[in-house]
Amino acid sequence: MNIYDLIFYLFALLTLVSAFFVVTNKNIVHSAFYLLFTFFGVAGIYVLLGADFVAIVQLIVYVGGILILLLFGVMLTNKITNVEIKTGTINIFSATIGVGLFSGALLAAVLYAPWKESSLQEAVPTTGILGNLLMNEYVLVFELLGIILLIALIGAASIARR
Amino acid sequence: MVSVGLTHFLVISTLLFSMGLYAIITRKNAVMVLMGVELILNSANINFIAFSRFGNFGYSGQLIALFVIVLAAAEAAIALAIVLNIYKNLSTVNVDEVDNLKD
Numbered sequence: 094m095n096i097y098d099l100i101f102y103l104f105a106l107l108t109l110v111s112a113f114f115v116v117t118n119k120n121i122v123h124s125a126f127y128l129l130f131t132f133f134g135v136a137g138i139y140v141l142l143g144a145d146f147v148a149i150v151q152l153i154v155y156v157g158g159i160l161i162l163l164l165f166g167v168m169l170t171n172k173i174t175n176v177e178i179k180t181g182t183i184n185i186f187s188a189t190i191g192v193g194l195f196s197g198a199l200l201a202a203v204l205y206a207p208w209k210e211s212s213l214q215e216a217v218p219t220t221g222i223l224g225n226l227l228m229n230e231y232v233l234v235f236e237l238l239g240i241i242l243l244i245a246l247i248g249a250a251s252i253a254r255r
Numbered sequence: 256m257v258s259v260g261l262t263h264f265l266v267i268s269t270l271l272f273s274m275g276l277y278a279i280i281t282r283k284n285a286v287m288v289l290m291g292v293e294l295i296l297n298s299a300n301i302n303f304i305a306f307s308r309f310g311n312f313g314y315s316g317q318l319i320a321l322f323v324i325v326l327a328a329a330e331a332a333i334a335l336a337i338v339l340n341i342y343k344n345l346s347t348v349n350v351d352e353v354d355n356l357k358d
Binding site for chain 2: 095097098101105108109112113115116121124125128131132135138139141142143144146147150151154155158159162163165166167169170171181182183184185188189191192195196199200203204208210211213219222223226227231234238241242245246248249250252253255
């Protein structure tokens, strides 16, 4: 077992344990903070896969943006004064059975599929490569995403202050 | 113990996907449902990047993961705007109580 495997198991444990706490915790604010650790673990897994730029974007956008947005949603839609930051649960029994069966089937498919792996190249810094792809091959997708983001933010602002 | 390969990453993303699905099904609060959606998007991203690393597809997988992150940001903004509006009109955000179209 080398150091790569050790770090992988560390980040995998961090991700899965904190994700488990996210889905089982009764307090929404605690769930949001456990979600922070999940995102951090996922960013570590990205680094282990040689995707350094995506890992940094994950930290900036998810931890710095989406998580703060979710916390704002919690704070604005719950009565802080009478400690009503709980979330109820519905149909736990059927959900446990259904999700258990589904994830079992998915795990079996993943474990027994004959994946063809190409030989691993050395991981290189990806920022320049991704920038070149973004400006040449994927420039249409890039521009469309910019327009979608603009429309989404205008729509969100106009919905929220109606 | 086998050294870490493609299957390990796929197992991680499968488990993350299952937990996101569980959160979406069982939680009442709309913000918790959103957190489940974020977990599922993250698991999809792990898959994209793992196949981009272990397959022979160049760097397209990482780029698609970036696009998914951008769309997740847009989705979170709009969904929270809708949740705020629901709270203003019905003063609850439990998805099982929001069942009337117009009052």
